Each structure stands twice: as C-alpha cells, then as structure tokens.
Amino acid sequence: QNLYPTVGLQTPGEVVEANFGQSPFVFDIEDYMWEWRMKTRLTIERFPVSDRKGEWQTALQKIVSTYLVHHGFCSTAEAFARSAGQSFEEEITSIKNRQKIQKLVLAGRMGEAIDTTHQLYPGLLERRANLLFMLKCRQFIEMVNGTDSEVRGAAIRSPKSHGGSSRSSPSMSPSHHGSGYSYLAHRSVTQQSVSTGNSPNRNLINKGHSSGCPQNNDPQALSESDMNAANAAMNGSNNNNVPSRLIENEDVEMSDGLSSSGNGTMSNGTAEVTYANGNTCDDYDDTEDMEVDSPSQKRQLCGGSQAAIEKMLQFGRELQGMSLQLRRQYGKNETNKRALLNAFSLLAYADPWNSPVGYQLNPVQREPVCAALNSAILESYGLPRQPPLEVAIGQATECMKLMSKAGVGSCAFAGIQDYLH
Structure with missing residues (x-):
C-alpha cells in the first residue's frame, strides 16, 4: 500500500513548517541520492557475466571496432584492430x-x-x-x-x-569522366x-x-x-x-x-x-x-x-x-x-x-x-545498417523507459548518459 506522512498536533500553538527547497535541508538529501546512485551503478557493473575463454572481452572489442568502421574512422579503427588483434569485415x-x-x-x-x-x-x-x-x-x-x-x-x-x-x-545519370571537378x-x-x-x-x-x-x-x-x-x-x-x-x-x-x-x-x-x-x-x-x-x-x-x-x-x-x-x-x-x-x-x-x-x-x-x-x-555489402554499439544504446534506453512505466525506482538513479563520454 502507498504510504503518506502524518503529523499530529497535540498542544495549542504548535506549528508545522514545510521546506520544499526554499531553505537548506536539515537532512542531507544530496548525499542520500548520491548513495543510491552508487548502489545502482555497482549493481550494474557487478552483474555476473560468464567470460569463458575471454568471449566477453572479445565481444566488447568487436563492438568498439564495428562502431569505428561504421562511421569511417579508418585510422583509429586500424590502430584499435592492431592492439586488439582483430580484423575488419570491410576492406x-x-x-x-x-x-x-x-x-x-x-x-x-x-x-x-x-x-x-x-x-x-x-x-x-x-x-x-x-x-x-x-x-x-x-x-x-x-x-x-x-x-x-x-x-x-x-x-x-x-x-x-x-x-x-x-x-x-x-x-539524369551523372557523367563518369573521372574527377573533373574544380x-x-x-x-x-x-x-x-x-x-x-x-x-x-x-x-x-x-x-x-x-x-x-x-x-x-x-x-x-x-x-x-x-x-x-x-x-x-x-x-x-x-x-x-x-x-x-x-x-x-x-x-x-x-x-x-x-x-x-x-x-x-x-x-x-x-x-x-x-x-x-x-x-x-x-x-x-x-x-x-x-x-x-x-x-x-x-x-x-x-x-x-x-x-x-x-x-x-x-x-x-x-x-x-x-x-x-x-x-x-x-x-x-x-x-x-x-x-x-x-x-x-x-x-x-x-x-x-x-x-x-x-x-x-x-x-x-x-x-x-x-x-x-x-x-x-x-x-x-551485407553489413548492418547500424553498428551494434548504437543498437545496444537504443535497447538500454527503451529498457529504462519500461522500468519507469513499471514503477521500478532504481531507474531514477541510473542513466545511459552516465556511461557515454
């Protein structure tokens, strides 16, 4: 059942004051919210994932690599592929x-x-x-x-x-006479x-x-x-x-x-x-x-x-x-x-x-x-229209919306932007 606050006034002259932010709070609400954000973040980051033979790490590297290739960051993609030991699907x-x-x-x-x-x-x-x-x-x-x-x-x-x-x-179809542009x-x-x-x-x-x-x-x-x-x-x-x-x-x-x-x-x-x-x-x-x-x-x-x-x-x-x-x-x-x-x-x-x-x-x-x-x-070329990283971000965004509609309070202390820089 939903809870609501009650205040009892027993003696004459008692006054109840409500503070909706017009003055500093006695209770440290900011620290309390930060504590819940950290709890929610640790829950996400410590979620158990099976990593047999380094499959999880390989998948993460693949996600980054495909994102760089998709958007044409050629030099960065080449350097990342060399360091991660991966290859491209596209020339x-x-x-x-x-x-x-x-x-x-x-x-x-x-x-x-x-x-x-x-x-x-x-x-x-x-x-x-x-x-x-x-x-x-x-x-x-x-x-x-x-x-x-x-x-x-x-x-x-x-x-x-x-x-x-x-x-x-x-x-009209364009002419194909080389790079005749000025x-x-x-x-x-x-x-x-x-x-x-x-x-x-x-x-x-x-x-x-x-x-x-x-x-x-x-x-x-x-x-x-x-x-x-x-x-x-x-x-x-x-x-x-x-x-x-x-x-x-x-x-x-x-x-x-x-x-x-x-x-x-x-x-x-x-x-x-x-x-x-x-x-x-x-x-x-x-x-x-x-x-x-x-x-x-x-x-x-x-x-x-x-x-x-x-x-x-x-x-x-x-x-x-x-x-x-x-x-x-x-x-x-x-x-x-x-x-x-x-x-x-x-x-x-x-x-x-x-x-x-x-x-x-x-x-x-x-x-x-x-x-x-x-x-x-x-x-x-038979490659995905969207890189897997963008698909994952879109999926996580929709999950946050569903959690909010379902009344899962922890979604208020986590945001996709917290992990994007």
Whole structure:
C-alpha cells in the first residue's frame, strides 16, 4: 500500500513548517541520492557475466571496432584492430571511400557526393529511388544555402566553363569522366562590377563573414567556413543595367539589379555603402581593390548570383518532375512529399535563414542524410545498417523507459548518459 506522512498536533500553538527547497535541508538529501546512485551503478557493473575463454572481452572489442568502421574512422579503427588483434569485415579502401562521401555531404557539397557515390558504388542509388530523392532534396537546400558545388561553380566560374553540366539534373545519370571537378578554395573575396552615376565600371571587393560548422579535417576538402565566406561575398549580378526580373510560374520574386545614386551610394537591395568623403568609384584607380565590411549585409539565395539562382530554379523544376515520376511508378510517398514541400518552402521567404523553415539550412541537418547514405552503402555489402554499439544504446534506453512505466525506482538513479563520454 502507498504510504503518506502524518503529523499530529497535540498542544495549542504548535506549528508545522514545510521546506520544499526554499531553505537548506536539515537532512542531507544530496548525499542520500548520491548513495543510491552508487548502489545502482555497482549493481550494474557487478552483474555476473560468464567470460569463458575471454568471449566477453572479445565481444566488447568487436563492438568498439564495428562502431569505428561504421562511421569511417579508418585510422583509429586500424590502430584499435592492431592492439586488439582483430580484423575488419570491410576492406580499408571501402572505408576510405565512405569517409570521402561523408565528408562531402557534411560539407554541403551534395552534387559531388552524389556523383562520387555513382562512381564508387554503381547502381546503388538507382536501386534506392527514395534515397536518391532525399539526397536531391538536400542538394536543393544546399543550393539555396549557396554551399553546393553546382551553384558555387555558377557563381564563381564563367558560364562558358560551367554551362551544359548534366550533374545538376536530378533525373539524369551523372557523367563518369573521372574527377573533373574544380574545387574552389577562394577564402574571402569575389570581384563584382559596380557602376555609379555615369562613370565606367570599377571593381569592388566585398569580404563576406560567416559562421559555419567546424572545419573538415581533410586538407583536400573545403571547410564550411571557407565555402560560406566565398558565398557571402557574392551579392549581385555583374551587370548593373539588368532590370529587376520577375520569374514567372514560380513562387518567389528575385531581383538582381544593382542600383547606384549620384552621391556615391551603392545599393544591391540588402546593404548600402557610401563614400563619406564624397568620392565615387571614378576617384579610385582601376587596379585598386577596396575591401568593404558591411555588418548589416544579409545572406542571399545562392550567394546572390543570378546565374546560380536560375540554375537552382531549373534544378527545382527537375526535382518536381522526379517527384511526379516516382509517384507514378511507386505510388504516393508522404515522406518524399513532405521533404519536397519543406525544401521548396525556403523560396517563400526573403530571408530563408531566419524563417520558420530555416532550420533546414543548419549544417546539423546534413547528418541524418549522411547517416542514411552511409547505411545504404553498408547494407549493399551485407553489413548492418547500424553498428551494434548504437543498437545496444537504443535497447538500454527503451529498457529504462519500461522500468519507469513499471514503477521500478532504481531507474531514477541510473542513466545511459552516465556511461557515454
């Protein structure tokens, strides 16, 4: 039966005071709770396990090894295998290939990640249409963010050198012509033509600042901060005579005109730079580069490049066509429908980064996509989609929930996080 406290008042003037934490407790409740935590922990750690011929230790080492291999920690996995005297079920080359793809995905370079997957694992994505569609939706999001290699190429390289690429089409197979990619490592600036009044065009350099995710350890891969710095520098078209355009049959209006006033004030719709000394661009030599830091400068779609925006919109139309094709072949898929709707919703806001759907642009959102692709590659080789360590953690978490529902009080003094560092 449930117990409850009772207090008897026998004489007049007696008072009962309750302390719910507003003042220090007379009884050392913290020490009492710590004592129960230690008892529960010792019960877990001293639980008897048969270890015939070192089977228990071997199983633990295997769990650690498979976790390292699964997530592509190649060097650590090799060192651990040597010390534990174990072998891999997967070849080192395959682990490094998966590691390469994971780095591309986590850097936001989805186009290159998809192409690399096609090259290293032919037929994998063709057999998993829903996975390919998810990757393409993520590529569209990275295009909006300005981090995907397709829009970075359109923004930095000339149209002649980048046009006609078939890698931007979701419905077309990628070309397999080796590593024909141009890895752009511009860290801070991109030139853009600007004119003021009736003066000839001059070169102005805008230095972009952004806060990306931690840099990649691969020296050959661009870090997130490098890519964002290059993207933030692009804030308009190179032609100031191009008027604002209304993109028909689309959900958004985008303006690429760059206006200027006779008093030396330049505006691209998001930030203004005024020369306080009254000088215009004509007063500066053609070969001189100016660096202008505008703290109020906002991020723009596809880095602000009109060519990249048009490429992104074309990719979106092809992605919509791919969605309809999958629906005709396999029927309705609510997951795909929701993913496409969420991705396209970014275009409904002038500042998608600060919109209700802006969470999609957070680099953290790349991790589930990376995990899904990595699991698919492993599954194609007959390996588990999840490492045993993660399965064990999930099972222990569910056991804790069941203990709580069953009223087993000891579960309140034990936590999975106590064993994870």
